[in-house]
Amino acid sequence: xxxxxxxxxxxxxxxxxxxxxxxxxxxxxxxxxxxxxxxxxxxxxxxxxxxxxxxxxxxxxxxxxxxxxxxxxxxxxxxxxxxxxxxxxxxxxxxxxxxxxxxxxxxxxxxxxxxxxxxxxxxxxxxxxxxxxxxxxxxxxxxxxxxxxxxxxxxxxxxxxxxxxxxxxxxxxxxxxx
Amino acid sequence: xxxxxxxxxxxxxxxxxxxxxxxxxxxxxxxxxxxxxxxxxxxxxxxxxxxxxxxxxxxxxxxxxxxxxxxxxxxxxxxxxxxxx
Numbered sequence: 417x418x419x420x421x422x423x424x425x426x427x428x429x430x431x432x433x434x435x436x437x438x439x440x441x442x443x444x445x446x447x448x449x450x451x452x453x454x455x456x457x458x459x460x461x462x463x464x465x466x467x468x469x470x471x472x473x474x475x476x477x478x479x480x481x482x483x484x485x486x487x488x489x490x491x492x493x494x495x496x497x498x499x500x501x502x503x504x505x506x507x508x509x510x511x512x513x514x515x516x517x518x519x520x521x522x523x524x525x526x527x528x529x530x531x532x533x534x535x536x537x538x539x540x541x542x543x544x545x546x547x548x549x550x551x552x553x554x555x556x557x558x559x560x561x562x563x564x565x566x567x568x569x570x571x572x573x574x575x576x577x578x579x580x581x582x583x584x585x586x587x588x589x590x591x592x593x594x
Numbered sequence: 595x596x597x598x599x600x601x602x603x604x605x606x607x608x609x610x611x612x613x614x615x616x617x618x619x620x621x622x623x624x625x626x627x628x629x630x631x632x633x634x635x636x637x638x639x640x641x642x643x644x645x646x647x648x649x650x651x652x653x654x655x656x657x658x659x660x661x662x663x664x665x666x667x668x669x670x671x672x673x674x675x676x677x678x679x
Contacts, residue, residue: 489627530653532650532651551678552678593650594652
């Protein structure tokens, strides 16, 4: 009888200790033929850039206009404007949603943790940055990210860089965050 | 003689230090980033990063330091995504 009680206690401790949660995220994956940007006109003024250009998606040409303002160099603002216009167009056109998920089990209570430098995450756990191009850093495929989180009761914006680990689709590492 | 040696040691120590200027926030905003000058500019920016020695967790920084650190890091990463060969 004693052994049965001990065995039951042991098994219940395993179940309670290994709390698992599923982390999943969905993202829109566009499978469209997107042509290059043509007829690009940049109108730069201090702290602002307005871009006008044409872009062909699936054989249909769209004329886009976008404005970006901020403290950065005008050329960067033009780049952001161009990227946002293109991204918004593709969002409007729609596509397929793909979802990726991993199950994480760890001891103790599960609380939502802020992502920090060195963390291993899913790519889709962090939002897109205005700079949504992938680039190579230390031979790894990387991208910038932007996330919004609560800090001292207010909404704070964070930026950072994640890089893919060993060509895995799901494993990315936070290499910097600010 | 001893004093001369001390003075000489101090002078040599001074020569070894990099004379990188710590930019103000506004100077950082208007930093003339150029891929052609990537190596030198990255060296300068990383030296500022070393001198400032900000906490890695942005939540531990005051608003001014947070803004400066954000701008500095954004400037450093600019070369990674804009100057790919």
